[in-house]
Amino acid sequence: MNGLAGLEPLLQTLKPGADLGALGEREWDLVVRLGRASDLLARIGQRAEAHQAPVPARVAVHLQSASLLAERQHRELALELRVIDQVFVEAGIPVVVLKGAAYALAGLDAADGRMVSDIDLMVPPELLPQAESALMMAGWISANRDAYDQRYYRTWMHEIPPMRHISRGTVIDLHHNILPPTGRIKLDAGRLMEAALPLPSFAGLRVLAPVDMLLHSAAHLTHEGELDTGLRGVVDLDALVREFSQDGSYFDRLLHRAVELNLGLPLFQALRLTRHVMSTPLPSGWLEQLAQASGFHAQSTRQAWLERCWEAAVLPRHPLLTNRLAPVARSVLYLRGHWLRMPPGLLLRHLSRKAMRAVFVSGADREKT
Amino acid sequence: MALYARHEVLPAAEDGFSDFHVAVLARRGSGRAKCVFQMDGFEPFTPLAINEAFAFFEWGLNWCVTSHCHRWITLHAAVLERDGRAVLLPAPPGSGKSTFCAALMMDGWRLLSDEMVLLDPQTLQVTPSSRPISLKNRSIDLMKTRAPEARFGPMAHDTLKGTVCHMAISDESLEKAQLPAAPAWVVFPRYQPGTGLSVVPRGKASALAELFSNCFNHQVHGRDGFRALVRLTEQVKTFDLAYDDLDGALGWMAAQVELP
Numbered sequence: 306m307n308g309l310a311g312l313e314p315l316l317q318t319l320k321p322g323a324d325l326g327a328l329g330e331r332e333w334d335l336v337v338r339l340g341r342a343s344d345l346l347a348r349i350g351q352r353a354e355a356h357q358a359p360v361p362a363r364v365a366v367h368l369q370s371a372s373l374l375a376e377r378q379h380r381e382l383a384l385e386l387r388v389i390d391q392v393f394v395e396a397g398i399p400v401v402v403l404k405g406a407a408y409a410l411a412g413l414d415a416a417d418g419r420m421v422s423d424i425d426l427m428v429p430p431e432l433l434p435q436a437e438s439a440l441m442m443a444g445w446i447s448a449n450r451d452a453y454d455q456r457y458y459r460t461w462m463h464e465i466p467p468m469r470h471i472s473r474g475t476v477i478d479l480h481h482n483i484l485p486p487t488g489r490i491k492l493d494a495g496r497l498m499e500a501a502l503p504l505p506s507f508a509g510l511r512v513l514a515p516v517d518m519l520l521h522s523a524a525h526l527t528h529e530g531e532l533d534t535g536l537r538g539v540v541d542l543d544a545l546v547r548e549f550s551q552d553g554s555y556f557d558r559l560l561h562r563a564v565e566l567n568l569g570l571p572l573f574q575a576l577r578l579t580r581h582v583m584s585t586p587l588p589s590g591w592l593e594q595l596a597q598a599s600g601f602h603a604q605s606t607r608q609a610w611l612e613r614c615w616e617a618a619v620l621p622r623h624p625l626l627t628n629r630l631a632p633v634a635r636s637v638l639y640l641r642g643h644w645l646r647m648p649p650g651l652l653l654r655h656l657s658r659k660a661m662r663a664v665f666v667s668g669a670d671r672e673k674t
Numbered sequence: 675m676a677l678y679a680r681h682e683v684l685p686a687a688e689d690g691f692s693d694f695h696v697a698v699l700a701r702r703g704s705g706r707a708k709c710v711f712q713m714d715g716f717e718p719f720t721p722l723a724i725n726e727a728f729a730f731f732e733w734g735l736n737w738c739v740t741s742h743c744h745r746w747i748t749l750h751a752a753v754l755e756r757d758g759r760a761v762l763l764p765a766p767p768g769s770g771k772s773t774f775c776a777a778l779m780m781d782g783w784r785l786l787s788d789e790m791v792l793l794d795p796q797t798l799q800v801t802p803s804s805r806p807i808s809l810k811n812r813s814i815d816l817m818k819t820r821a822p823e824a825r826f827g828p829m830a831h832d833t834l835k836g837t838v839c840h841m842a843i844s845d846e847s848l849e850k851a852q853l854p855a856a857p858a859w860v861v862f863p864r865y866q867p868g869t870g871l872s873v874v875p876r877g878k879a880s881a882l883a884e885l886f887s888n889c890f891n892h893q894v895h896g897r898d899g900f901r902a903l904v905r906l907t908e909q910v911k912t913f914d915l916a917y918d919d920l921d922g923a924l925g926w927m928a929a930q931v932e933l934p
Binding site: 331333334342361369371373625 | 689744895
């Protein structure tokens with residue numbers, strides 16, 4: 306089956322009010338396989354549990370298994386966040402928790418059954434070295450020893466290479482912005498940090514305000530060159546929109562903030578995709594208003610092509626979803642992700658370097674065997 | 675395949691639910707012929723030599739269970755049942771666990787699994803996974819001599835575990851494949867030439883520690899999982915069983931069944 310049509314049984318189970326009890330064994334077979342491939346099976350499992358849906362026993366075994374794995378991650382995440390809170394309070398460094406860990410801290414529906422393997426943190430750029438040392442003193446060390454990668458991250462990225470805890474193995478991605486400082490969109494992360502919200506049971510940890518949290522998810526999805534967890538990103542956005550928009554003024558505030566931070570285009574692109582995939586309810590005409598206020602055309606050929614690429618690239622990699630466009634779309638978005646991140650001359654140097662290394666490393670592998 | 679000749683064949687995969695969609699496929703390339711294991715197109719392992727294809731299928735399926743079946747506490751141990759009571763046999767490789775397990779099955783015990791205990795964390799019942807027994811090296815000839823009527827799979831030489839051959843599960847074990855069993859004993863078997871038969875009760879704390887170290891997914895089950903293993907250890911008899919004569923060990927096990 307091609308494209309999104311093949312994904313339909315899975316998408317149906319992820320939408321609010323889905324009648325999980327109505328699925329037959331044949332549909333469940335597809336849902337479990339695609340759910341595993343897209344890291345979304347635990348979310349379906351938690352839904353089934355919450356609604357006490359009558360699921361065939363043979364299927365329930367697999368939903369429970371995925372749910373238990375997610376619960377374990379959340380249990381460990383809660384412990385790690387306690388430690389991290391203390392580290393940053395003692396170091397006197399303000400810190401904001403991002404993405405999956407933040408959804409969990411804020412008690413959002415998006416965290417329900419969501420796998421959270423890395424903990425994303427953001428600190429002010431000028432305090433990055435101190436934050437890195439504080440985490441090192443607490444046992445997190447840089448997992449990547451490659452000098453080129455280290456320099457690449459530190460010079461051109463909005464985060465430093467992942468840090469892994471030496472005994473517990475948990476991974477922290479330490480950011481100083483939500484977009485690369487050399488990228489096409491210049492963003493003052495200080496404005497996001499100023500608006501971040503404290504959490505009642507933590508002394509130091511904060512999370513982004515609801516408008517900024519959604520803008521970050523949108524910018525992340527549309528700037529990311531590798532979309533292996535793209536569908537999960539879409540499901541996150543859908544859940545965030547549905548929950549935040551229960552506050553009637555949310556869409557107005559979101560539009561203003563997007564324009565203010567120059568994030569109108571990524572928000573537009575991400576929400577068009579999310580609505581297309583998850584039938585996310587948006588006020589009628591709102592996307593057009595957003596385009597107008599941000600100064601770009603809502604309907605353009607370029608935009609239409611990009612949308613086709615995203616639709617293909619967010620499909621989980623699974624033999625059931627044979628789509629000839631997907632590999633091309635993934636390559637296009639990979640290049641685009643880099644294009645948005647760095648100036649053209651640098652991009653060329655970086656990609657040649659990576660290509661050389663790919664040839665060199667696979668050659669070395671061949672010699673070993 | 676002789677090893678699965680008597681297993682139930684489900685209706686075509688397109689009609690129903692299957693736990694896993696797996697395949698072992700030949701992979702052409704330079705050098706020796708190889709094969710790959712796939713689950714839904716995903717290849718968790720590097721290719722193996724083509725003569726290991728059947729063993730690869732069994733190892734791959736074990737991986738599917740340990741990575742995707744966390745609904746149960748999974749323990750690395752053999753498990754068999756007689757008269758409604760199950761015995762768990764956790765043991766390190768080389769202790770003769772599989773041989774002992776195969777011999778017990780031929781002696782009338784029902785095999786639930788030779789590798790993997792699927793323990794329900796609430797009821798402490800063990801769910802069978804009725805698959806062939808994996809025999810290694812000298813135990814292959816031993817079992818072929820002791821049980822000439824049993825069915826065996828192809829021999830895979832020079833694997834990481836030496837020579838490997840699988841032995842079909844007994845008909846009785848297969849017929850009761852849907853029937854769970856409650857553990858009554860945990861026995862740590864050890865084949866030790868020249869010692870005769872030695873049975874020593876194992877302390878509960880030490881048995882618990884051993885079970886815990888043989889547990890694949892205690893992190894997933896956390897405190898509840900630990901408590902389940904504590905309850906299990908409290909309700910079973912625990913022994914270290916060293917033997918040099920297989921029949922002597924089988925006799926001791928049979929005598930245990932007669933005790934209340």
